[in-house]
Amino acid sequence: MSVQNTSLPISDPPPEGCLGPTDMIDSRHPAIVSLVQTTLAAAAGDPALQAAKLYEVARDSIWYDPYTPFYRPEHYRASSVLQRGRAFCIPKAVLLCALGRAAGIPTRLGFATVRNHLATQQLIDYVGSDLFVYHGFVEFHIEERWVKATPAFNRELCRRHGVAPLTFDGRNDSIFQPYNTENKRFMEYVEDHGTFSDVPLESILEAWKWVYGRRRVLSWIEAFEAGRGGIQRDFYGETVLRT
Secondary structure, eight states: OOOGOOOOOOOOOOOOGGGSSSSSSSSSSHHHHHHHHTTTTTTTTTTHHHHHHHHHHHHHHHHHHHHHHOGGGGGHHHHHHHOOEEEOHHHHHHHHHHHHTTTTTOEEEEEEEEEEEEEHHHHHHHTTTSEEEEEEEEEEEETTEEEEOOOOOEEEEEEEEOOOOOOOOOOOOOOOOOOOOOBBBBBEEEEEEESSOOOOOOHHHHHHHHHHOOHHHHHHHHHHHHHSOOOOGGGSSSSSOOO
């Protein structure tokens, strides 16, 4: 099912529109600034190396967790993601976007629908599909062009799924591996949704309701509200589904 049926906006912001903070990409927050300064202490003057180092921080310091809240701006705010330590792909991309902007590198968000061929059975049952709509990644503007980086899966999760951790050198696109280490299909990009200077949260939520069903999405929100911000699921203890 194409999410384009919901008439979602497509954007292509220029570099100069991808440097400043927003409510969710709070790149001037003291915790974000401090992390950038610490991470880039030995990488002055090389934006590609800086982007690569920031990518590793966002990839590994925040563990991928699909069962984290998703329906309010604060669930995506970079400083909150950094404090929480767990998030799914979009908040992790927001964090990396904030780190890039704090370092003075034009950074924007990109989104695509992907099909996950290597997931847990519990997650597929929870979502109701192997399609993950509005998977988030970032684009850095380095050496006069945009370069893609996907910080979603941390090393520990990759190891558990038999996938080599995705690396990023700051100059070449880095998206999900098409196959795992057993040469089985892992992830494929199905539909592109464009790039944005900020999180199109309303569009994302509407797309999820369109694809997964309004009742299902509202049930997720109700469960988070009932659990005071958390759903008690252990993603790292779930059964890896290999197809």
